Amino acid sequence: MAKAPKTAIQPTREANYPKWYQAVIKASDLAENSHVRGCMVIKPWGYALWENMQAVLDGMFKETGHQNAYFPLFIPMSFLEKEAEHVDGFAKECAVVTHHRLEPGPDGGLVPAGKLEEPLIVRPTSETIIGATYAKWVQSYRDLPILINQWANVVRWEMRTRMFLRTAEFLWQEGHTCHATEQEALDETRQMLDVYAAFAEDYMAMPVIKGEKTADERFPGAVSTLSIEAMMQDRKALQAGTSHFLGQNFAKAQEIKFQDQNGQERFAWTTSWGVSTRLVGAMIMTHSDDDGLVIPPRLAPKHIVLLPIHRSDEDRVTVMEYCDSLKKELESQDYNGGKVKVEIDDRDIRGGEKTWHHIKRGVPIRAEVGPRDVESGSVFVGRRDLGVKEKSSVPRDEFVAGIGKMLDEMQTNLFEKAATMRKEHTREIDNLDEFTAFFTPENTNQPEIHGGFVLSHFHECQEVLDAIKKLKVTIRCVPLEDNDQPGTCIFTGKPAEKRAVFAKAY
RNA sequence: CGGGGCGUGGCGCAGUCUGGCUAGCGCACCUGCUUUGGGAGCAGGGGGUCGAAGGUUCGAAUCCUUUCGCCCCGACCA
Structure with a gap:
């Protein structure tokens, strides 16, 4: 028996939190650093998580009347110059495109050629280009409101980066809405904050505080910025989502004007709101432990992994049959508006290694199935939110029938744990x-x-x-x-x- | 951009101060045997020229110069 480390992740949270955070990401296979400074490669397991977040949020946006659209990655530099505070806020971190062609250089490499007349910046956020577009779309009060969201990547050339929390390029959604009245825009701003808070608490199992930013923390160009703030396990705060009331600042800078019912020309009122792949970082730092990632069931790409245990070929056949039919039964169970997602891990590797693989990746439930379980019609179940050794034998029927409840319990348990932690501090x-x-x-x-x-x-x-x-x-x-x-x-x-x-x- | 640290097989490191036997170790990997409700044991094996460039020297991972990159802390930020 090799000396198994006490924890799968080293160092522990207590010993060195930042290093622990990086180690969890690596061990759980979420992402890795790329060849490009400050940019990460999001690996399949991490991307599946993001897709789940996207799917839920996208549904919530549509329920509140928004539609998706897509605007360009590039923004003419002059657009950014139009809103003074906005420039101040973002100019220092803009990536700039100045050329559109490469030519062989004197030393054998390539050199940029074809200088652009006006440099393009890679969007750090899209208020300016979307605002300029809205200006064309809006003539009459009948054209309002415009309620649009886009899923996109943005680039902010940050000094210091950290995987998921702050990368030079990141994925996000940005909602941009345009309204006839101030009140309507204010209501929209608050509504989307509530959507974010609901998502954080109900899906990420992460308690948040809804609040308004003070002037110095406000989004550049906004009249007011609302945010949700969460406490990480090192007791530091993480801004997990923002919703901005932009007043008429951008409308005036970009001439988003319309005629009201009385024929008066008026500036529109705009909002913008966003959450990013930072949420993945928030999830990691809210729930994960010294054995690796812990994923709230409602966001997990897989809910259950079945781990067949067999020695002889004969056992293998019966165990696999048992697993296959168990998988089908489980997959017919409803959970969280969909079906339970099950994987059978029949890779030919050691059982312990296999188990730890899934622990580190945060799969909510592990169910071991061996000849003994087949014989007794049961499964040996371990939950990611409980201790590694707190496993118990559960009759198969009971397990299948109660799977939704078990996942719900785990979801609630994670939220309660996080809420208690926050309350204590x-x-x-x-x-x-x-x-x-x-x-x-x-x-x-x-x-x-x-x-x-x-x-x-x-x-x-x-x-x-x-x-x-x-x-x-x-x-x-x-x-x-x-x-x-x-x-x-x-x-x-x-x-x-x-x-x-x-x-x-x- | 300021302070600190680091670049040696896939990963983690030792060796660098005090230049010199064929560049080591752990994990991972491959093969075989054994083991099997658990991150296995034994044996054998493959893989690196030491971030890059230049220099000093009979000889450089080790000394000098330049350079690139990464990580941590700070300022800034979703």
């Missing part, structure tokens, strides 16, 4: 000393997991920002719900209407 703080202590690690020499979410009253001003910057803390958002008690800003002593969520963040 969230507190209301009403004085600065306590606040400072909360965000100061005990051992400054080594990175350690500390802090969490703090709800404190604040008066939005530079003084507050300077104070928290020293602690490497940011204002995540001002919660939209249960936040009506006025108080005193713990940094300035000024009266404050609301509390904000303070946290260290990704």
Whole structure:
């Protein structure tokens, strides 16, 4: 017996969280670094997860009246220049296309030739090009609203990248809507935030706080930015989705105008909202453990893996027959608006290795089937959200009939676990000393997991920002719900209407 | 872009300070035998010229110069 490591993933979360995160991605086969700096290759298992996220979100967008469309990858540079704040926000991270042809160079390689008259930027986000298009589409109030989403890739030339959390190129969806009235646009902004929150909680099993960003954290060019914020297992915050009320800023910059019922010419009101492959990172950091990935059942590409165990050829035949028919029965069971997804892993490798393979990849349920199980009409079941050794024998009929319930239980369990974790590390703080202590690690020499979410009253001003910057803390958002008690800003002593969520963040 | 670290078979590393036997080790891989409700054991085997370029030297993974890339921390950000 080889000395099996205590955990499949090393280092553990406690020992080194960032390294653990990378190790999980590698061990679970989600993605890997590519030959291009800052860009990743999303492998089949990771992409299947993203596809599941896409499918659910896409359904939610359509239920709320949106349609998909597609706009160009390239944006003329002049488009970006039209909205001043927008330029400031994105100019530094734009990839720029300046040529359209390659020619043999003097040293044998290729050199760019055919300089473009106007450089094109690779979209970091599409407000400008979509806005310019909407300007052509909108003449009358009868043309509104426009409710469009696009699934796309965008490029932001970030200084520092991290797989899924921040890559130079990433996949996302961006909704862009255009309305006749301010209220309608505001309602849309809030509606899509609620959609994101519902997705995060109901599908990702990830509790989130819905809130509004302060001015310094706002999307460049937006009037207000709403976000959902989640707590990762290292107690840092991750912005998991944003919904922006753009007011008339982009409409004015790009002349999205229409005539209203009274023949008056008016600027439209626009919104934009998006979530990205960052959600995969959020999912990893919310649920995974020191044995690898844990996938909430409602997003899992496979719900159950059947692991046949057999020695003789004779056993093999009966075990495989049993597995095949069990697979069919399971696949006829309803789950989450579809059917249960089952895989039989009959690869000719050691049983232990096979089991760990699926543990590391986060398959929700493992069911071992050997001659003994065949004989007794049962299966030996292990759940990814429980201990590796917490396996139990379940009668086959019971297993099949209860599979939906078991997956639901696991889904709920994951959410509860995450919610409990967040609750334990969230507190209301009403004085600065306590606040400072909360965000100061005990051992400054080594990175350690500390802090969490703090709800404190604040008066939005530079003084507050300077104070928290020293602690490497940011204002995540001002919660939209249960936040009506006025108080005193713990940094300035000024009266404050609301509390904000303070946290260290990704 | 600032600070730190690292590039040696598929992966993880040792060797580099103090140049010198055919460049090692673990895992993975291949073959055989054994084992089989569990990340197997034994035996045999294949694969690297040490990120790249230049230099010093009788001799360079090791010293010097230049360069490319990656990771971590910071600033910035979905």
